[in-house]
Each structure stands twice: as C-alpha cells, then as structure tokens.
Amino acid sequence: MSNAPRISSFQPPKRILLGPGPSDVHQRVLEAMARPTVGHLDPRFSEMMDEMKTLLRYAFQTENALTFPVSAPGSVGMESCFVNLVEPGDKVIVCANGVFGRRMAENVKRTRGELVLVEDAWGKPVDPHKVEDALKAHPDAKILAFVHAETSTGAQSDVKLLTEIAHRHGALVIVDAVTSLGCVPLLVDEWGVDAIYSGSQKGLSCTPGLSPVSFGERAVAKIKARQTPVQSWFMDLNLVLGYWDDAKRTYHHTSPINALYGLHEALVMLAEEGLEAAWARYRRNHLALLAGLQALGLELLVEESARLPQLNAVVVPEGLSEPQVRADMLNLHGIEIGAGLGDLAGKIFRIGLMGNSSTPANVKACLTALESVLATQGWKVEPGKAVAAAERAWA
Amino acid sequence: MSNAPRISSFQPPKRILLGPGPSDVHQRVLEAMARPTVGHLDPRFSEMMDEMKTLLRYAFQTENALTFPVSAPGSVGMESCFVNLVEPGDKVIVCANGVFGRRMAENVKRTRGELVLVEDAWGKPVDPHKVEDALKAHPDAKILAFVHAETSTGAQSDVKLLTEIAHRHGALVIVDAVTSLGCVPLLVDEWGVDAIYSGSQKGLSCTPGLSPVSFGERAVAKIKARQTPVQSWFMDLNLVLGYWDDAKRTYHHTSPINALYGLHEALVMLAEEGLEAAWARYRRNHLALLAGLQALGLELLVEESARLPQLNAVVVPEGLSEPQVRADMLNLHGIEIGAGLGDLAGKIFRIGLMGNSSTPANVKACLTALESVLATQGWKVEPGKAVAAAERAWA
Numbered sequence: 001m002s003n004a005p006r007i008s009s010f011q012p013p014k015r016i017l018l019g020p021g022p023s024d025v026h027q028r029v030l031e032a033m034a035r036p037t038v039g040h041l042d043p044r045f046s047e048m049m050d051e052m053k054t055l056l057r058y059a060f061q062t063e064n065a066l067t068f069p070v071s072a073p074g075s076v077g078m079e080s081c082f083v084n085l086v087e088p089g090d091k092v093i094v095c096a097n098g099v100f101g102r103r104m105a106e107n108v109k110r111t112r113g114e115l116v117l118v119e120d121a122w123g124k125p126v127d128p129h130k131v132e133d134a135l136k137a138h139p140d141a142k143i144l145a146f147v148h149a150e151t152s153t154g155a156q157s158d159v160k161l162l163t164e165i166a167h168r169h170g171a172l173v174i175v176d177a178v179t180s181l182g183c184v185p186l187l188v189d190e191w192g193v194d195a196i197y198s199g200s201q202k203g204l205s206c207t208p209g210l211s212p213v214s215f216g217e218r219a220v221a222k223i224k225a226r227q228t229p230v231q232s233w234f235m236d237l238n239l240v241l242g243y244w245d246d247a248k249r250t251y252h253h254t255s256p257i258n259a260l261y262g263l264h265e266a267l268v269m270l271a272e273e274g275l276e277a278a279w280a281r282y283r284r285n286h287l288a289l290l291a292g293l294q295a296l297g298l299e300l301l302v303e304e305s306a307r308l309p310q311l312n313a314v315v316v317p318e319g320l321s322e323p324q325v326r327a328d329m330l331n332l333h334g335i336e337i338g339a340g341l342g343d344l345a346g347k348i349f350r351i352g353l354m355g356n357s358s359t360p361a362n363v364k365a366c367l368t369a370l371e372s373v374l375a376t377q378g379w380k381v382e383p384g385k386a387v388a389a390a391e392r393a394w395a
Numbered sequence: 396m397s398n399a400p401r402i403s404s405f406q407p408p409k410r411i412l413l414g415p416g417p418s419d420v421h422q423r424v425l426e427a428m429a430r431p432t433v434g435h436l437d438p439r440f441s442e443m444m445d446e447m448k449t450l451l452r453y454a455f456q457t458e459n460a461l462t463f464p465v466s467a468p469g470s471v472g473m474e475s476c477f478v479n480l481v482e483p484g485d486k487v488i489v490c491a492n493g494v495f496g497r498r499m500a501e502n503v504k505r506t507r508g509e510l511v512l513v514e515d516a517w518g519k520p521v522d523p524h525k526v527e528d529a530l531k532a533h534p535d536a537k538i539l540a541f542v543h544a545e546t547s548t549g550a551q552s553d554v555k556l557l558t559e560i561a562h563r564h565g566a567l568v569i570v571d572a573v574t575s576l577g578c579v580p581l582l583v584d585e586w587g588v589d590a591i592y593s594g595s596q597k598g599l600s601c602t603p604g605l606s607p608v609s610f611g612e613r614a615v616a617k618i619k620a621r622q623t624p625v626q627s628w629f630m631d632l633n634l635v636l637g638y639w640d641d642a643k644r645t646y647h648h649t650s651p652i653n654a655l656y657g658l659h660e661a662l663v664m665l666a667e668e669g670l671e672a673a674w675a676r677y678r679r680n681h682l683a684l685l686a687g688l689q690a691l692g693l694e695l696l697v698e699e700s701a702r703l704p705q706l707n708a709v710v711v712p713e714g715l716s717e718p719q720v721r722a723d724m725l726n727l728h729g730i731e732i733g734a735g736l737g738d739l740a741g742k743i744f745r746i747g748l749m750g751n752s753s754t755p756a757n758v759k760a761c762l763t764a765l766e767s768v769l770a771t772q773g774w775k776v777e778p779g780k781a782v783a784a785a786e787r788a789w790a
Contacts, residue, residue: 001582004666005453009423010443010659012433021649025432028404033653034429037420037602038407039731048405058400071604072467075629075648103628110626187396201649207432209466209604209651231505231626233498234470251736253470254416254596256604258428259654264405271399336434341646 015330016357018366019338020151020311021179022201022208023355025262029206032265033258040255048264050246055267059181059204059275060196060214062188066237067214068244069200069263071255074178077197077211079107080235081174084215084223085143085195088112092143093134093171095119095126095157098150099341100176108145111231116141122150122343123313125306126157128165135169142222144171149180151202152341154313154350155302156184160191167192172218178202181212182270183282183310183354194219200259203278203310205355206266209259266355282309285358288390289351292367295389296374296381301348310358312351313344320377322346328376333369363390410725411752413761414733415546415706416574417596417603418750420657424601427660428653435650443659445641450662454576454599454670455591455609457583461632462609463639464595464658466650469573472592472606474502475630476569479610479618480538480590483507487538488529488566490514490521492552493545494736495571503540506626511536517545517738518708520701521552523560530564537617539566544575546597547736549708549745550697551579555586562587567613573597576607577665578677578705578749589614595654598673598705600750601661604654661750677704680753683785684746687762690784691769691776696743705753707746708739715772717741723771728764758785 017024038045049068056067070077082104086092092113094105097120108115118134120127126146135141144166148159159175166173172194180186182203188196194216201208215223215237223237230236234253242250270278286309290300293314301313316322322339326349329335338350351366367386375381412419433440444463451462465472477499481487487508489500492515503510513529515522521541530536539561543554554570561568567589575581577598583591589611596603610618610632618632625631629648637645665673681704685695688709696708711717717734721744724730733745746761762781770776 001671002453002456004669005446005449007446007450007663007666009427009663010430010446010656012430012443012656013437013439014431015433015437017432017434019434022432022434022652025653030429030431030653032404034425035405035407036409036425037412037417037596038410039412039414039417040603042408042410042725042731044408048407051400051402051405054400055402058397061397072471072629073648073651076467076471079627079629106628110624110628199649201432207651207653208435208649209654229505232474233501233505234467234474253468254594254603256468256602256651256654257417258420258425258602258657259604259651261405261407262653268402268404271402274399276396330437336437 014334016335016362016365018351018353018357018362019336020350020352021199021354023205023352023357025205025207026269026356028269029262029265033262035261037257040257041249041251046249049244052260052264055271056212058271059267060188061186061190062214064214064216066220069260070211070213071253072211073209074197074199074211076235077213078104078176080213081195081197082107082111083230083232083235084237085174085219086111086113087226087228089114090143091116091138091141092145093118093138093141095131095146097124097126097153097155098122098147099152100147100150104145104176123153123155123301125155126162128158128161131162132165135165135171139169141171143174145174147176148186149184149308149311151179151311152344153301154308154311155306156308159186159193163191163193172222179311182278184308185279188214200263202354204266204270206263207259209256210263282353282358284394285353285360285363286312288360288393289353289363291393292363292386292390295386296370310352310354313348314351315348320379322349324377325349325373328373329369335366335369360394409729411730411757411760413746413748413752413757414731415745415747416594416749418600418747418752420600420602421664421751423664424657424660428657430656432652435652436644436646441644444639447655447659450666451607453666454662455583456581456585457609459609459611461615464655465606465608466648467606468604469592469594469606471630472608473499473571475608476590476592477502477506478625478627478630479632480569480614481506481508482621482623484509485538486511486533486536487540488513488533488536490526490541492519492521492548492550493517493542494547495542495545499540499571518548518550518696520550521557523553523556526557527560530560530566534564536566538569540569542571543581544579544703544706546574546706547739548696549703549706550701551703554588558586558588567617574706577673579703580674583609595658597749599661599665601658602654604651605658677748677753679789680748680755680758681707683755683788684748684758686788687758687781687785690781691766705747705749708743709746710743715774717744719772720744720768723768724764730761730764755789
C-alpha cells in the first residue's frame with residue numbers, strides 16, 4: 001500500500017474570464033451547482049429534466065422533441081451528431097475555416113464517412129459559392145457540416161443561407177453552435193437546421209461539461225433508417241433517448257446531476273433576460289470594446305460583416321510578444337484572454353465577451369489592463385483614451 | 396421568435412442516497428464545486444490537475460503515468476478503454492454476470508472486435524474456471540474484460556486471480572471498477588491490472604459526471620502499436636493525453652472545471668481518511684445493515700464470499716410490492732434505494748452504502764424506514780428489532 005498524499009483543498013483564484021470560454025459563471029449558477037445531489041431517476045429530477053428541455057428549446061428557437069444536453073463537453077455534442085447521422089460510406093461535405101471545422105472533418109473520417117473538404121481562409125466566413133459548387137460536384141452528398149461561430153477565428157457564417165443551399169441539393173446540415181448559442185441570432189426551426197450542438201460554457205455562462213443538442217425530423221428519420229449500428233454506445237441516440245424521453249426515463253448512464261442544476265439555472269437566467277435583449281447587449285459591448293481597441297491602435301482579424309460580437313480576434317501587431325501580453329493580463333490583472341489556435345497561434349489573441357462576461361465593467365477593465373500591458377512592451381498608448389472611446393460608443 | 400418560458404430556479408429535495416449511486420455528496424465537495432470557474436488552461440488549474448493525478452494514483456494504488464479523470468460519466472470511461480485497446484478483429488473475452496458486463500460486450504461489438512462471451516448467473520461472481528477454459532479455447536484472445544463489483548447485482552469478482560489467469564494466457568485485462576474504487580481493496584499495480592475505469596459518484600462520493608481511468612505499460616504499448624485510428628475523436632488517448640500531460644497541456648477539449656474541483660476535494664477527503672480506514676468502515680456498516688435486514692426477515696442475493704459491502708442486493712420476498720417499497724422509502728422517508736436492473740428488475744432492491752452514505756446514522760435510518768414501510772404491506776416486523784441487531788453488530 002502506498003501512503004496517502006497530503007494535498008489540501010483547491011482554492012482557485014478569482015479571474016475575469018475574457019477568453020474564448022469558459023465565460024464568467026454567475027453566482028446564482030455556482031450556488032445551484034452546490035445544491036444537494038439527488039438520484040438520476042428521482043421523480044423531482046425528472047421534472048427538472050422536462051424544464052431543461054423547454055428552456056433549451058427556447059434558446060435554440062425550436063420545437064424539436066429531441067432537444068437535450070449531452071452529459072459531456074461540446075466535443076461530445078459534435079461527435080454525437082456525426083456518429084448518429086453519418087454511416088460508413090456516406091459522403092459529407094465539411095466547411096473548414098478554422099480549428100473546429102477541421103475537427104468536424106476528423107469526425108467524418110473516424111465515422112468512416114467519405115469526406116469532401118471545402119476550405120476557406122481562417123478569419124473568413126464560409127463561402128456559400130464554394131459550398132454550392134461542392135454540392136453540385138457531389139450530388140450524392142448526404143450532409144453539409146459547418147461552424148456557425150468559429151471559436152478559433154471569431155468569424156460568423158450564414159447558417160440560414162448555407163442551410164437553404166444544402167436543402168436545395170438534398171443534403172442535411174450539421175451546425176456547430178458552440179460559440180453562437182445565446183450570443184447571436186440562431187433560429188433553428190425558422191432556418192430549418194437539421195442537427196445542432198453547443199456547449200454550456202460560452203453564451204450560456206454555465207461551467208463547462210455539458211453539450212446542448214437538437215435534432216429535427218429529417219435528422220431523426222435518417223438515424224432511424226440506419227443500416228449499421230451507431231459506433232458509440234454512449235452517444236447512440238436510440239439509447240440516450242430512453243432516458244430523456246418524458247414517458248420512459250429508462251436508465252442509460254448516470255447523468256451529471258449538479259452540473260445539470262447549473263445549466264438549468266443558467267437557462268432560467270437567459271429566459272429572464274430574453275434572447276433579443278442578450279443579443280443586443282453583446283452587440284453594444286462589442287462595439288464599445290472595438291472602439292477601445294482601435295483607440296489603442298489594434299485591429300480585428302475579421303472583416304466587419306462577419307465579426308462575432310462575443311469573440312474578438314485581435315491581430316498581434318509587429319513587435320509585441322503575444323504570450324507576454326496574455327501572461328501579464330492574467331498575472332498582473334487577473335484577466336484571462338485567449339491565445340490563437342492552430343494556424344493563428346501567435347498571430348492573434350482572442351477576447352471573449354460571452355455570457356456574464358459581456359458587461360461594460362469588464363470591457364473597461366480589459367481596456368485599462370491592455371493599455372497598461374502594452375505600455376510595458378513599449379507600445380505607444382495614451383492613458384485613458386481606450387476607455388474614453390468605449391464610453392463614447394455606449395453613449 | 397418564441398416567448399421565453401417562465402421557469403423558476405430548481406430546488407432539489409434533500410434525500411439520503413442509499414441506492415447504487417450517486418452516493419451522498421459531502422458539503423465540502425458541494426462547496427468546492429461552487430468556487431469561481433477558471434480557464435482550462437490557467438496555470439493554477441494545471442497545478443490542480445497534477446494534484447488530481449497524484450490523488451487518483453493513490454486511490455487506484457498505482458504509479459501509472461496515464462491516470463486521469465475522463466471528462467464524462469463512467470460509461471465513457473468504459474468506452475474509452477474499449478475504443479483505445481480494441482482494434483477491429485481483435486478477439487476479446489468478456490465476462491458477463493450482470494448489466495455492466497453486458498455493456499462491455501456491447502462495446503466490443505461496436506468497436507468491431509470479435510466477442511467471446513463468458514456468462515455467469517446474475518448475483519454470482521465471475522467463475523475463474525470458465526475464464527481459463529475460454530482462454531484455452533481462444534489462445535488468440537487479446538483482452539479479457541470483467542467487472543470488479545457488478546453494480547446490478549452486488550457481486551464481487553476476484554480481480555487478482557482473473558488478471559493472473561489472463562496474463563498467463565497472454566491477454567491484457569480491462570477492469571470495470573465503477574462501484575469498487577474506494578470501497579473494497581483494489582491494488583492496480585500489485586495485481587497487474589492493465590486498464591481500469593471508475594466513476595466519481597460512488598465510493599468517491601463526488602457528483603456524477605467524471606470517470607477516473609488508469610492505463611498500465613502493456614496497455615499503452617498496445618495503443619501505440621495500433622494499425623487503425625481510434626474511432627472516437629473525444630476518447631482518443633493520443634489526443635487527450637496532450638492535455639493531461641504535465642509538460643504539454645495542449646488544448647483538446649474544455650474540461651468540466653467545477654466538476655473537477657469537486658472530484659479533487661472528494662479525493663482529498665479519501666486521502667485524509669485513508670483507503671484502509673474507508674474499507675474497514677464499509678465492512679462495519681455493511682455487517683450492521685445485514686444484521687438489521689436479517690432481523691427484518693430479509694436475505695441478500697449474493698453468497699457471503701462474494702458480497703460487496705457497499706452494495707447490498709436484497710431479495711424481494713413473496714407478497715411484497717417492490718416498486719411500492721421504493722416509492723414509500725423515497726416519498727415518506729426521503730431515502731433513495733435502487734431497483735433491480737435487467738433480469739433482476741422487480742426481484743431485488745439495492746441498498747448502497749457508498750462514500751459518505753456509509754454511516755451508522757444512515758444504516759439506522761434505513762432500517763427504521765424499511766421496518767415501517769414493510770409493516771404497511773403487512774410484513775410482520777417487530778418494532779426496533781432491526782436497529783437493535785445493527786447496534787449489536789457494531790458493538
């Protein structure tokens with residue numbers, strides 16, 4: 001027998017989370033997660049599950065019966081869509097304009113689908129013309145998959161248009177809404193989205209670890225018509241549904257009870273604010289941050305028409321050390337901002353204003369800290385100019 | 396736009412959790428989960444991850460470098476073992492003596508392994524003679540998989556002996572320790588276990604949603620020698636490890652930060668108590684519960700030599716309504732006990748004394764409540780006799 005290690009309770013530092021997620025979690029959500037654990041088959045917990053589905057349907061703007069949170073991070077929401085909808089040999093067109101489009105492509109390969117990759121530059125939205133061309137060149141494509149809000153670049157693509165094009169060519173769509181849900185308009189039913197997944201830790205401002213998903217009728221029909229079993233036992237919707245079905249509640253896996261308390265509370269808060277009010281808040285605070293960044297002499301990677309208000313990819317100017325900027329922001333000011341990923345590593349940093357993180361106070365704290373951090377690297381900044389620009393934008 | 400639903404915050408009832416898991420979560424763990432969320436790449440969080448691995452190595456009694464919690468429920472820990480260790484065509488012998496052995500078999504099929512099923516009656520331990528025969532009949536078997544503590548029946552199998560037999564025949568072992576970790580002796584290194592998975596919500600008394608796993612050298616070598624990609628992107632250990640590796644911390648997925656705070660605290664508490672002390676506590680409280688159940692005229696399903704102290708499968712006597720017993724326990728006494736699963740549905744109920752649920756107070760509360768519930772169904776019980784029997788067992 002080895003001896004017990006002597007390790008103390010972990011006391012995390014208090015940060016302001018202005019990266020690409022997780023976003024700041026409200027005290028109400030943290031308190032909800034600390035409520036007493038009940039069983040996953042408790043009748044009172046079942047009632048909570050029903051409410052959860054109602055709340056998620058509102059967030060997604062859908063009536064889809066098959067709307068629930070997968071008991072795992074957003075990557076599992078993504079994989080759930082692919083393993084259920086793609087059968088070996090199915091041709092799938094994936095639009096890749098960043099890390100998460102590429103991850104979708106990787107999922108197609110691992111489900112033994114036939115991958116057709118449509119690439120766009122990182123920082124650009126998905127080009128609908130290229131998509132239309134790919135669908136014409138591959139009339140047997142069963143699925144078009146793309147990312148609504150590319151977390152790695154801050155670029156937004158046109159879900160409504162891309163879905164319309166896919167349907168015109170007889171393909172279903174899988175949409176990654178990890179960074180878009182709750183932050184920008186997303187109308188699943190009106191736009192006809194077939195399958196969509198998100199995460200709990202961005203626009204919903206809950207802790208990470210859950211992945212809301214929703215599947216429409218065409219997607220369900222494709223899953224029911226499968227000729228081969230779903231390769232994942234955990235993600236097999238035929239099984240998961242027995243648990244999330246109001247009438248059944250058949251044991252499948254033990255769901256993460258307290259994490260679901262947190263997501264429920266976060267969704268109650270979203271419903272209290274209202275989607276339109278949240279979208280407007282994001283827009284306002286984004287424009288103020290942008291004004292401040294420009295006053296600091298910084299520029300965004302993404303052109304105006306495709307910018308996400310909740311995730312700002314800032315181009316690192318010549319002469320600045322990107323890792324040092326992030327380290328100083330965190331260590332001297334307690335503010336987390338994100339690094340560039342993949343092709344954009346070292347070239348951008350990412351400032352998120354998601355969920356509860358999108359507040360005027362955070363915008364001002366971020367600009368003030370940036371001003372100070374940049375100054376230590378010899379960047380010429382006029383004290384107070386950035387915050388003043390933000391204030392003007394709000395006015 | 397559909398209107399926002401008016402739904403209030405969820406207030407769960409306070410239960411005593413004496414089912415097959417989740418077990419009662421200590422206030423210290425709940426409070427840990429309510430601490431401020433930090434980023435998954437925060438240097439302070441990295442320190443916590445290192446401590447987590449040290450704590451898990453103690454719980455598993457291993458020095459395995461590859462020891463960490465999968466960011467999803469125990470079923471994903473199970474699936475992670477199979478998708479990484481089984482390649483299409485690999486012959487895998489699975490021992491099934493309950494629901495979870497069968498789930499292992501299902502995993503072999505979905506990873507396109509060649510399944511050899513060795514069945515034992517539900518409630519019996521895995522028979523080593525049958526296992527030896529199967530390994531002799533299938534000398535090309537690559538893996539033997541079995542459940543240490545069958546959650547569906549309360550039966551314990553001999554991990555040390557089964558592992559020794561498997562190794563003698565050149566097969567690796569995958570062990571399900573979901574219900575055993577922290578509750579009964581489990582010595583991963585001493586017994587030579589190759590791959591093992593557990594859950595957070597049983598012996599560790601954390602909330603559900605995380606699955607500690609550990610892989611030994613032989614397992615790692617098999618994974619590194621794979622000729623085919625792992626079918627799951629999320630569970631691919633080659634990728635997950637980049638994040639859990641002390642030196643790398645490469646982004647893979649956003650880990651469930653606050654759930655990990657909770658597991659860290661639960662493991663700190665286990666280290667404070669000490670494994671041997673915990674095992675002894677389980678044993679004591681099990682014997683007291685057993686004495687009380689026998690005083691009520693009830694019997695356990697599993698023979699004495701294979702009984703799990705943390706999970707007691709009680710045979711439902713003729714004339715009792717099993718669903719009514721459970722409903723009354725929950726609704727009149729606030730105590731959750733578990734139903735029988737699969738082949739044992741309606742034939743047993745399961746009383747768990749796991750983690751913080753294993754206390755004298757809970758044993759007495761359970762016996763007192765059962766006495767009252769059984770009496771309402773005309774079962775002849777002498778008031779106070781059960782608790783008195785338990786008290787004698789403790790004395």
